[in-house]
Structures are given as C-alpha cells and as structure tokens.
Amino acid sequence: MARRQRRREKKFVDPMVAWRRDVRRIGMWTVISVAAAGGVAWVVHLLG
Numbered sequence: 001m002a003r004r005q006r007r008r009e010k011k012f013v014d015p016m017v018a019w020r021r022d023v024r025r026i027g028m029w030t031v032i033s034v035a036a037a038g039g040v041a042w043v044v045h046l047l048g
Helices: 002-047
Strands: none
Touching: none
16 A cells, blocks of 8 residues: 555656756746847837
8 A cells, every 4th residue: 555655746746847957948938038029129119
C-alpha cells in the first residue's frame, strides 16, 4: 500500500514541476512580447 501511495505522490508532483517550468517559459515570453510592444510604441511615438 505504501508503494502505491508513493507512486501516486510522484504522479502528483510531476505535473507541478512541468507546470512551474511552463510558467517560467510563459513569463519569459511575456517579458519579450511586452518589451517588443514597448519598443514599437516608442518608435511610433518618435516618428509621430
């Protein structure tokens, strides 16, 4: 019974690790997209 419980616990932890990794990647892409949008707005402001 202990073995089955441990396996279930590992199954529960793995998605959290993958989710944390995805959150880090999503955050990185959010920073890049915000920086790109800010740069475009700044160039448009300079040209306008």
